[in-house]
Amino acid sequence: MMELGLWCGSLNEGSSNRAALDVVARSATRLGVSVSDLGSIAEVPAFVPTQVDEPPPIVAQLRARLEAVDAVIIAAPEYAAGVAGSTKNALDWLVGASTLYRKPVGVLSVGTTGGAFAIEHLVRTISWQGGLVLTTLGIAAPKTKVDGDGRFDDEVTLGELDRFTETLVGACQGTPADRLDRLTAVVSRYDIDPARFGQIR
Ligand SMILES: Cc1cc2nc3c(=O)[nH]c(=O)nc-3n(C[C@H](O)[C@H](O)[C@H](O)COP(=O)(O)O)c2cc1C
Secondary structure, three states, X not given: OOEEEEEEOOOOOOOHHHHHHHHHHHHHHHOOOEEEEOOOOXXXXXXXXXXXXXXXXXXXXXXXXXXXXXXXXXXOOEEOOEEOHHHHHHXXXXXXXXXXXXXXXXXXXXXXXXXXXXXXXXXXXXXHOOOEEEEEEEEEOHHHOEOOOOOEOOHHHHHHHHHHHHHHXXXXXXXXXXXXXXXXXXXXXXXXXXXXXOOOO
């Protein structure tokens, strides 16, 4: 059974990115995919390059959890026109260990204007690490799309989250040509050459 890891890049109580991941988890479960949470990144310390080979235990745990899943969805907020620093910091700890190399990834950002800068930032840094971003989704104005408990109840958004999940799962379960098509569609938007990823398996 396919294993999908969920990475929440918001440390905010009542996070809308977390609420979006809750919808993703339900969609994935309906598709017969096993879902696991990668754990909080709140305690991941600031990146220290000399500690790459002997990282703090929480970083080792994050790497191990990522290595154990077939694909990951990262949902992170946009702060001041970039991805939330805590997520970028945690991603920096993965570079030396090549944890995301060839890992299929879905990138999601929920925020006031739809997270276009956060998504671009994530696609660039994950691609630089050799991760395969196969789909992205930005959700704007989340406060208008949730119920009183912060759960998404807007039908259009629920449909977008379903399709986002289906696209990632479908690409993972499809052929290498399917994955290359998806990857090309995403990275070409940012002038990243799909050839840098080599042969897709
Ligand atoms: C310091 C700060 C900076 C922000 N900068 C942006 C921004 O550049 N673009 C944007 O669309 N939203 C911005 N927002 C709004 C967040 O994207 C929004 O609060 C979002 O819901 C946060 O995700 P969360 O609910 O999962 O924590 C900012 C919020 C904060 C607190």
